[in-house]
Amino acid sequence: MSKSNNFFEKVYELTRLIPPGRVTTYGAIARYLGSPQSSRMVGWAMNSSFTQVVFVPAHRVVNRMGMLTGKHHFGGSKIMVELLESEGIVVINDEVVDFTNLFWDPMKELAL
DSSP states (O other), X not given: OOOOOOHHHHHHHHHTTSOTTXXXXXXXXXXXXXXXXXXXXXXXXXXXXXXXXXXXXXXXEEOTTSBOTTGXXXXXXXXXXXXXXXXXXXXXXXXXXXXXXXBOOHHHHTOO
């Protein structure tokens, strides 16, 4: 992670580290960045991620229950589902199946 002072940039850098076939949550990103009360701000960053020059896999960020609450920001109601399914993630009724096993926790995965 860089020493960027911009919260959105830190969110984008962290989101780019989520491996294909895994998902994380707005809250997990906020906690890792030292701002556990900023889940909504992470969501706002995801909503703006499409303006970035370097791709941000925002489709890999879901709510704490594994629901695709941000799907309407992808330009179509099925795009987020299609992106996740292309990585082998099963989604039923806008919910990641096997969320617990697919959850990527940056606090654990990136622990020093």
